[in-house]
Amino acid sequence: MAASGTSGKGRAKPTAAQRAYLARGLDQPGGKLPLFDGQGQRYPASTIRSCIERGWAEPCFENPIKPDWLVCRLTQSGRRLFR
Numbered sequence: 368m369a370a371s372g373t374s375g376k377g378r379a380k381p382t383a384a385q386r387a388y389l390a391r392g393l394d395q396p397g398g399k400l401p402l403f404d405g406q407g408q409r410y411p412a413s414t415i416r417s418c419i420e421r422g423w424a425e426p427c428f429e430n431p432i433k434p435d436w437l438v439c440r441l442t443q444s445g446r447r448l449f450r
Contacts, residue, residue, distance in 0.1 A: 389448060412437060424442060
């Protein structure tokens with residue numbers, strides 16, 4: 368059995384880093400998630416991708432200028448983590 372926060376979609380719980388990232392979308396229009404944290408540091412792609420894999424975030428659009436930037440929004444599953 369996989370450790371909490373490491374399995375695919377389902378009942379996995381987010382890690383502290385994932386939770387901090389996802390929480391930033393709660394008060395944003397459309398649940399838009401930031402690329403940078405409160406200190407101006409870019410969120411690790413691994414954190415963003417793991418949230419996408421678990422269904423807590425979804426890509427919004429592709430940025431043609433910075434294709435490596437994952438611009439995402441919070442999903443309903445992601446919002447439920449904070450209820």
